Amino acid sequence: MHTSILSLPTSADYHFIVIGNPIAHSKSPELHQSFAKQTGLNIHYARQLCPNDFDSFVAVAASFFNGGGTGLNITVPFKEMAFELCQTLSQTNQGNLSEYALVAGAVNTLAIKDGKLYGDNTDGRGLVADLRSKGVDLDSKNVVILGAGGATRGAILPLLNANVKSLHIANRTVEKAENLAKMFDDNRITFSNLTDLPNNVDVIINATSIGLSGEKLPFNDDLTTDFAYDMMYGKPSAFLDFFKAKNANISDGLGMLVNQGALSFELWTGEKVNLTDFTF
Template sequence: MTDSYAVFGNPIAHSKSPYIHRQFAEQTGQELAYTKQQVNEGEFEQAADAFFAGGGKGLNVTVPFKLDAYGYAARLTPRARRAGAVNTLAKQPDGTLLGDNTDGIGMVNDMHNLGWEIAGKRVLLLGAGGAVRGVLQPLMEQEPASVTIANRTVHKAEQLSKGFADLGVIEPVGYENLSQKEPFDLVINGTSASLSGELPPLPDDLLAEGAACYDMMYAAEPTPFLAWAESHGAEQRADGLGMLVGQAAESFYVWRQVRPEVIPVITAMRHTLSAKKGA
């Protein structure tokens, strides 16, 4: 019998997860079926119960259900507990459900694939929401020289810095204070500004020489943040397509104990995006 997996979200029509996991399955010779399912808000638990009762082996969970999945899991990995959210549910041999969060390791692995160094770098994260919370532990484990979180509401950045203080010093600041800081080697945009075409207010001297800029969002065209990065001299720039594929690869490993190759899938998806842009 073919093992069954799915992604739950709302909306979900745009999800690339079925394509990604089909590619992984073909690569690795794993026999599985992967679908996407739109779930009504307030009905996550019922939908998940039905999925697993029907023989489902694992779920990916996207907006707005990552907190629901966090509460639904019987056990949590340390990185899921840190993130305060779950994007991967895996049925264990004893029938219980393990909750994991693969977003952060997906981003870090993408940076490694790009040849970017994190260790010893001055890192700035823009935003203090769930996206940033989800990547902080894997990022801190790379031993950057310093980590700063900038947010419109400084209190939210302060809460994050306190919650992760045992992993190292994280400095919370408001955007208006960034001009007083030393330039940063790596700037990561974890805000949803790229979706609305807006940018946080960033000073012109934010970037150190040779700086890299990473946007967790992705699109066919450069995001507003990456356009800003190019115009301000960032030597390296990347959007979140590799993070999307990377977090899926980590989910695939959690489920199947097999590591797929991400580069061919990223390349194919980038080609598709470029073709749509030119259409």
């Protein structure tokens, strides 16, 4: 581990950063300050821009924790690098990964736990928690998720644990969806391309950038659902517009950010945030 190169304020009881590239857009500092205000904790939370390479990421993370840092959030493009770091350290008994991080192959939360670097992934559980907060009962429901990248991979285990009846992975390249399905030994999972979706869909989740570039959505006009959820937020969503026109309930992913952040905050501080009527 490197000597600390980060100057951490001494007035706060807890020190957090979020690492990304880009990072200026991140809402995590404001979010966690809201958590701290509710729980009565004194924290400092900063954004940290990092060059997009593994060695730079490791240097920043090591400096932060060696300098007294408490917890670290990771966003694009460093989640797989954080996973690799924890996996490498686990070989010498200096690191550990949660079940959710292992399955996702990505880490969005780092902490020091039992003297080891601990990597967790709270994204999928944040998604499920947000859906439930919006009145979506996933038990015995037919769920479709669009995309076969890291966001989908991180959501699969929490969705299966929510006792969905079926989980269909749809992707432009069907082979990627198939490979992802094969990673999970669960007969509830099926897969297809984006144009061959099941007819009986209770919940459909978008984990892609589909529709952002103005291209026509590859859905049949008769595709319907009870609830459509886009993991992205803060941008117009042709995906949500499509289902809103069919009178489906819809939501963007801001609540996913809030819920996954609350899980990180609880890991770092031991304090559970009350998200009922929460705003920031």
